[in-house]
Amino acid sequence: MKKWLLGLVFVLAAGALAACGGNSESKDKAAGVNSKDVKIGATAGPYSDMLQKAIVPGLEKKGYKVKVVEFSDYIQPNKALDNGDIQANLFQHTIYLENFAKQNNMKLSALITVPTAPMGIYSNKFKSIDKVKVGATVTIPNDPTNGARALNTLRDEGLITIKEGADPLTVSEKDIAENKKNLKFQPIEAGQLPRSVDSADLACVPGNFALAAKMNLLDALALENMNDKYRNIVAVKTENKDSQLAKDIKDVIQSSDFEKVIDDQFKGFGKPEWMK
The missing domain is CATH 3.40.190.10 (Periplasmic binding protein-like II)
Structure with missing residues (x-):
């Protein structure tokens, strides 16, 4: 009797372990691991x-x-x-x-x-960056991350300078050291930037929104030198x-x-x- 009971316990334990292993394997498969x-x-x-x-x-x-x-x-x-x-x-x-x-x-x-897809500086008013006039209006994203990207791109094109030591990932208008062309910044929601190309002199449009609006990245006056982050x-x-x-x-x-x-x-x- 004792031998029979011990055998039954062993079988039940083995079955339970097999079930646990099966569940683990199923979870791994469901997660795509194996x-x-x-x-x-x-x-x-x-x-x-x-x-x-x-x-x-x-x-x-x-x-x-x-x-x-x-x-x-x-x-x-x-x-x-x-x-x-x-x-x-x-x-x-x-x-x-x-x-x-x-x-x-x-x-x-x-x-x-x-x-x-990089941010681009687009314009229907000017054919090149060096033709940008004093007092030109520039639409930029109103969120901090994309706004910083826009200012970095304008800096790289020589339109503004940024204070030494400013973190390129968090720069904002307050970090502008020199605004050589007295550009007038107009922060707006990023998804509206493609439309602003018609109304503003310059528009800094993130690549994903430019592509969604069927814009050609290569039509930009300049493309962002993008930080890998x-x-x-x-x-x-x-x-x-x-x-x-x-x-x-x-x-x-x-x-x-x-x-x-x-x-x-x-x-x-x-x-x-x-x-x-």
């Missing part, structure tokens, strides 16, 4: 296109079956990544990722930086940063095939430092 079926998120537009044209083909050659999941905002892609609904995403720069992860108590990491990145859950999928994504993006697609189909996109 699966060739993966989902990668992106906002609709150029970065969804970059996935489809420059990244997915390379992953498929490595045996993956990839579904691109498009999002219409900048909140859900990171929530889906954190939940395990997708295994990576491409839509944000490092500064946004770090702030979002901190505010929402998520462990997400940048995997690799990709070519990104403003370039978009592929993000993954921190625990999966060294997974095989992560390694394969990096391998695809670092390939000559990827760069060729960028050169042919994403003209005007600024390349990150590692590509230079």
Whole structure:
């Protein structure tokens, strides 16, 4: 009787352990950790296109079956990544990722930086930067991050100077040391900047909004010399940063095939430092 009871306990224990192992394996598979079926998120537009044209083909050659999941905002892609609904995403720069992860108590990491549409200085009034007249109006983004990018670009083109020691990631109008052309700044919501090209003398338009408005990046009088922290990145859950999928994504993006697609189909996109 005792032997029979001991045998029954052993069988039940073994079954429980097998069930736990099965659940763990199911979770890993659902998260895409050990699966060739993966989902990668992106906002609709150029970065969804970059996935489809420059990244997915390379992953498929490595045996993956990839579904691109498009999002219409900048909140859900990171929530889906954190939940395990997708295994990576491409839509944000490092500064946004770090702030979002901190505010929402998520462990997400940048995997690799990709070519990104730069901010441009556009004008229907002037043909070149050196033709800009004194007192010209300039529309710039009213949010701190993109506003800093606009001022840095105007500085790089010699239209203003910025106080020595100012942090380039946080510069604002108060950091302007010299406004050589007495430019009149008009901060507005970034999504409205493409429309402002018709009314203002100059408009500093972030690349994603320019492309959404069907503007040609190469029509800009000048394009931003972008800090890598403003370039978009592929993000993954921190625990999966060294997974095989992560390694394969990096391998695809670092390939000559990827760069060729960028050169042919994403003209005007600024390349990150590692590509230079």
